[in-house]
Amino acid sequence: MTSPIPAGFRLGGFHCGLKRNPNKEDLSLIVCDEDTVAAGVYTTNLVVAAPVVWDRARTPSDKIRAVITNSGNANACTGEQGDKDNAEMAGIVAKQVGVSADQVLTMSTGIIGHHLPMEKIRAGLDEVFQRLGTDESHFDAAARGIMTTDKGKKVASRQCEVNGKPVKLVGMCKGAGMIAPNMATMLSVVLTDAQLSPEQAKEILSEVTDNTFNCITVDGHRSTNDTLLLLASGKAETGEISAAALEGFKAELQQLCEDLAKQIPADGEGSTHxxxxxxxxxxxxxxxxxxxxxxxxxxxxxxxxxxxxxxxxxxxxxxxxxxxxxxxxxxxxxxxxxxxxxxxxxxxxxxxxxxxxxxxxxxxxxxxxxxxxxxxxxxxxxxxxxxxxxxxxxxxx
Missing domain, CATH: 3.10.20.340 (ArgJ beta chain, C-terminal domain)
Structure with a gap:
């Protein structure tokens, strides 16, 4: 059976103890087989978490190799120690993959103002790296690992053709409260095997965000940790994408992101409509x-x-x-x-x-x-x- 996951990515999730429930993953790891194009869109809140500062400085890029996310702790308003903890988390993953820490992106979500329990995270990173895989169960574990107050995982997928080659897109996101878009109050990662340049990825992600994740609200409260990442492995070997072909791909990306974005207010904390x-x-x-x-x-x-x-x-x-x-x-x-x-x-x-x-x-x-x-x-x-x-x-x- 063909995996729904785009070629070039391995994923996994693990519970390391940040969440009270031992059956709920709180670490999510995505590893890219080779240097990968990545672009990001981030919160416009003036008060931002350590991982937002880290990722902003490293995207767009064509050399990203991993994304590590922890849930249960936002690592926001944690000062110099928060920056050090975030860098250490990236560094551990970089060593596992055999790359530089600058090739690892980070995301955190959860309670603000608490330092990361690094002993738990160090042990958890060793475990989650061993659980990486390429099938749907690995993707689902990674999607659960970014959740906080969400009732369940939020995922979406699409397939299309670019320059005559089949292309896959899959995405995961989290968010149920503290939702007020600009960009959007949530975490999300979209993976594709399309062949994009960093500039193309940045341009289309910004445009798509304005029509999807920036068009949702639950409570009008803008988060400190908003992050949306697009990673393109290029494994579909689509070749250089023309302006017309890029518009077609952008339309598919927008449909995927709209599906993900709507799942957030649909799961708004306590919501019935x-x-x-x-x-x-x-x-x-x-x-x-x-x-x-x-x-x-x-x-x-x-x-x-x-x-x-x-x-x-x-x-x-x-x-x-x-x-x-x-x-x-x-x-x-x-x-x-x-x-x-x-x-x-x-x-x-x-x-x-x-x-x-x-x-x-x-x-x-x-x-x-x-x-x-x-x-x-x-x-x-x-x-x-x-x-x-x-x-x-x-x-x-």
Whole structure:
């Protein structure tokens, strides 16, 4: 049976003791068979974790050989010791692979402000290196190793052709809370056997991120550790990729990243609904983004969806205070296909029917149509529940 994992990568996961549950992996290792192209997109938070500083300085590159991730500890706000611990973690993996520490990328996620328990990590790195493999079970173990409050692994895969050669893409991500995109609040790694240059990888990853991982929110809180990495082994031997072929590959990458990105608000801590906000008719992308994000971040809108309340006033007013200038008389609102508001006033609708459509479906579609242009845009959010408040009030205690 053919492995779904792109050629050129080995993966594994292991529990070293960072998580309390001994059955949950907390180390994830990806090793590249040869020097590999890598690009990254990172948090815009001014307060950043040690691994973000490390990776920013080393991408884009065409010489990356490994990515090591620990979960359960963010290694953020840990000062000079945090930098030393991160460098040591990279150095141990580099020695295992037989390369320089500068060829190893790092990621961490978990509680902020705690130093890494390096004794556990040292022992764990020896174990996880022995568990590397190329089949789906190894990929799944690595995907579980980056999880924190996630209910389960978040993965996606696609296949396409580039220059007549079959190409594979697989991705993993984590995130359920502290989600506010810019870039996006999560960790993610995408692997492909396409043949990309560092410049191509950086360009398409940035563009794809803007339309996927930067279009999700759970709670409006931007993380210190956001990292999205794209690694391209070149093993598909696609040769030099033309501009047209690169656009085709980028479309596949965007579909993969959209699939991964949607899984994050769908798994929002305590959430019972995935909210898809569709914007039509805005003057430009910036206006559409601001309106969508304002609606998505509204606690009142989130609570209305939780209760199955077709409260059009909360949605319309959120669009109105987004800071975007639009014609209020041209605004039209539909929820799950039901028209609720048009030309400055609510229309008659069956509240019970609309309420049931929200309650009976995990996904809720909020469509806002304007008459100021032809821009279309999508954004995803989760609802807000008592469970979210309870979970995050007890997160450390």
């Amino acid at each position: 995935l909210i898809e906000i569709n914007i039509e008719g805005c003057a430009n992308r910036e206006d559409a983004f601001r309106i969508a994000k304002t609606v998505a971040d509204s606690a009142l809108v989130k609570c209305a969806i939780t209760g199955g309340d077709p409260n059009w006033g909360r949605i319309v007013s959120a669009a109105g205070y987004s800071g975007v200038q639009f014609d209020p008389m041209g605004l039209e609102l539909r929820v799950n296909g039901h028209l609720l508001y048009k030309e400055g006033t609510p229309v008659k609708f069956d509240e019970k029917t609309v309420s049931q459509s929200i309650k009976e479906s995990f996904e809720t579609d909020v469509n806002l149509r304007f008459t100021d242009g032809d821009t279309k845009f999508r954004y995803w959010s989760s609802d807000l529940t008592v469970e979210y408040v309870k979970f995050n009030s007890e997160y450390r205690t």
